[in-house]
Amino acid sequence: xxxxxxxxxxxxxxxxxxxxxxxxxxxxxxxxxxxxxxxxxxxxxxxxxxxxxxxxxxxxxxxxxxxxxxxxxxxxxxxxxxxxxxxxxxxxxxxxxxxxxxxxxxxxxxxxxxxxxxxxxxxxxxxxxxxxxxxxxxxxxxxxxxxxxxxxxxxxxxxxxxxxxxxxxxxxxxxxxxxxxxxxxxxxxxxxxxxxxxxxxxxxxxxxxx
Numbered sequence: 001x002x003x004x005x006x007x008x009x010x011x012x013x014x015x016x017x018x019x020x021x022x023x024x025x026x027x028x029x030x031x032x033x034x035x036x037x038x039x040x041x042x043x044x045x046x047x048x049x050x051x052x053x054x055x056x057x058x059x060x061x062x063x064x065x066x067x068x069x070x071x072x073x074x075x076x077x078x079x080x081x082x083x084x085x086x087x088x089x090x091x092x093x094x095x096x097x098x099x100x101x102x103x104x105x106x107x108x109x110x111x112x113x114x115x116x117x118x119x120x121x122x123x124x125x126x127x128x129x130x131x132x133x134x135x136x137x138x139x140x141x142x143x144x145x146x147x148x149x150x151x152x153x154x155x156x157x158x159x160x161x162x163x164x165x166x167x168x169x170x171x172x173x174x175x176x177x178x179x180x181x182x183x184x185x186x187x188x189x190x191x192x193x194x195x196x197x198x199x200x201x202x203x204x205x206x207x208x209x210x
Contacts, residue, residue, distance in 0.1 A: 004038040006061055010054035011036075018105055025049055081128065088125045089200050096191040103184055104158055115180070118187040125194060131201070144197040151192050155185040 007103060011021055011032075018032040025032075025046055034040040051058045098114045135141045159181050 002038070003041070003062065005037050007050070007054075007190060008036045010050075010056055010061075016053070021050075021053060024053055084126075085130075088121055088128065089138055089194075089198075090123060091128050092191050092194050096188065096195055097190060099184065099188040103181075103188055104154065115184055115187060118184075122190055122194065123185065125198070129198060129200075135136045140197075144193065148189060148193045149198060152185070152189045156188050159172060159185050 006168070018036070019029045022029045022032045029042070035042055037135060046060065051061055054061075095114060095118050099118060102114045115203070135144065
């Protein structure tokens with residue numbers, strides 16, 4: 001009996017419909033149907049919940065070579081995604097430092113590609129960030145919002161103090177300069193917020209275990 005057949009057999013033994021199981025797991029009935037027809041597999045958390053619902057051990061449920069291969073491949077993909085995510089976090093720190101050099105013109109230092117690189121890396125970071133549950137804590141969310149606003153004001157002040165003299169320049173140049181500064185200080189603020197409040201604690205622990 002393969003995994004899909006076991007799931008269906010266990011469900012029928014407990015006199016539950018697919019809809020009832022779906023409601024217990026907070027998923028759709030279609031998801032349960034996919035599991036029972038081998039179109040997809042449950043994640044580890046759902047697997048544990050299924051074992052509780054059906055009153056069978058997880059070990060008995062997963063005694064299926066195809067399922068074990070699926071979890072092994074999933075584990076490899078998760079490790080790769082975890083490493084890429086951590087690389088993105090460290091890149092954000094480097095780009096934040098370069099962004100400060102560009103924003104404040106330290107030593108006349110100019111980083112031509114820092115703005116597009118900040119955009120690309122920040123988008124990648126948020127797309128792959130998975131620990132959103134930490135922001136379910138209203139206090140942590142409030143601190144994050146206050147931190148972002150405070151950092152933004154701080155960066156605006158820095159930008160104003162370090163602004164180049166634009167007298168005699170054309171309006172097009174002035175407009176482009178202001179827009180460029182606005183975009184850069186926004187990206188630097190986002191990067192600082194990421195570094196401080198989005199530190200990937202979960203991913204760091206998993207990387208150490210790997």
